[in-house]
Amino acid sequence: MKVSVIIPTYNGKHRIGNLLSTLANQTFQVSEVIVVIDGSTDGTKEYLEQGDFGFTFSIFVQNNKGRAVVRNKGAELATGDLLIFFDDDMRLEPNCIEQHICHHQKHPNSILTGAQIDDYKKASSDFLKYKCWLSRKWSDPLNAYKGQPLPLNNLHLTAANFSIAKELFVKLGGFDSRLRDAEDFDLAIRAYKANVSIYYKHEAFAWHDDIVTATSYIKRLRQYQFAHRTLRRIKPEIYHNIELREPVQPHGLKKVLFSLFSNKLFLDIIDRRSNRLVFLPRIFRYKLYDLVTTSYGVFFTDRPI
Template sequence: MKISVIIPCRNEAGVVDHLLESLTIQTKKPDEIIVVDSASTDNTVECAEAYSSKLPLKIIKVSEKGSSKARNSGASEAAGDMLVFIDADTILPKYFIQSFENRVNEKHFQAGSFTQKMNSDNLAIRAGAHFMSGYMRLMQYTPWPIGFGCLYITKEAFNAVDGFDESLYIMENYDIILKAKRAGYKIGIIKMGCLASDRRYRNNSLRQIFQGIYGELYRYTHGLRITKPIYEYNMGGEDKDNGKDTDPRKQKSK
């Protein structure tokens, strides 16, 4: 299996560094890492380039905004037969790549997502992330599987379902997993403990959590596709208060 890690970025200077650092200390390195810069106005590219001597890194730039566009652009450049999409504000446990490969080889999964923990002092935010991880693991056994921002899919399945739908306003990660399920690919949610930033939820955590629940209900009652705004959402580091993303070298492996 050849693994391509794809990282969509917009204004992630000071954030994507922690993700890339966590990739340098993996027990097994991915075959390639593609950072896709989506019209950043900060020095995201320079931050990523600092890791070019430590990682099998490729950086591409797209002029259009949007996480789906960035992910699709990265996938089109990927040489791997397994695509792993990781949000820029994530820190990976050092065993991530090795454990992922072992699990996929054992279970023959072809698409799915990873459970996450929230890097937050806010109990409501941590509880919400714990609930969503459990909910995601449960939903993999139903006709309506879901996925977080960090997900994986074989290149074959990605091409078969035409990648991420760029017309969707949000929940494009849910959509691609659902399409893969309906196309007959085996879905697996992998318990991994990726550490995600709470920056999108920090100011209005309860409101954001209820917005997520509303989004879930909306997609079930309106044909599963959200192509118009139902609440405010920004990709990446639009809010420059990036918070307490910690050095991945200090994260404990479990």
């Protein structure tokens, strides 16, 4: 099996080196690594050309066109039978590639999503530790389906760490180039409707080095909400009877509570002073982070941050 690793990157000069270093130390050395630079302005191309990462790889530069298009370009350039996609802020455990390959040898014509876990050791703020906790909270239910395809009500595909046969990727039409977010959710739904099984394998493990603030995390939540509204609008026939994660707007006292926490004061406290809140029990701190990010990122997305 010839394996092609595809790495999309946008202004990832400060983080992509960590991923490439862990690729060089895999128990299985892949045939091909392709880095697709999506209109970066931070000198990523020069950094990659001048660095020594222990193996050779190809670089393709395009104008900024977004998540879906950049991954599709990598798949188009790839010559491997199996495509493995990693985002540029991932760090792989040494057997991550091997775990992807073993899965496809056992379950051909399927899709595998690996782990995407935030690292407590890299968390420099209490809010980042909350993000580490969240990543485990999201992944734990998926472990219940070990060795089994994921059901529709718990379908999960993260483009940051997943693999698929190139022939199947082409058959499914790749990522929808109209989308700049939620493109992996869209691919998962189309795969499910085409009777393609999607698996989650925690052993295909990668650390996620996503250094965020509460403000940047809220912006990401808002982008995701907008992306799902876009999906509903442009693909009504595909998403009929499919849950698109449209939030149920709060009413009564619950609305008052969320409105209260969509206040710049709370956001500033989290971003500037979260480490000073550690005297509070974790359950209270994390509930505060939940309330503020959900209020701003899901329910009151028109409020300035």
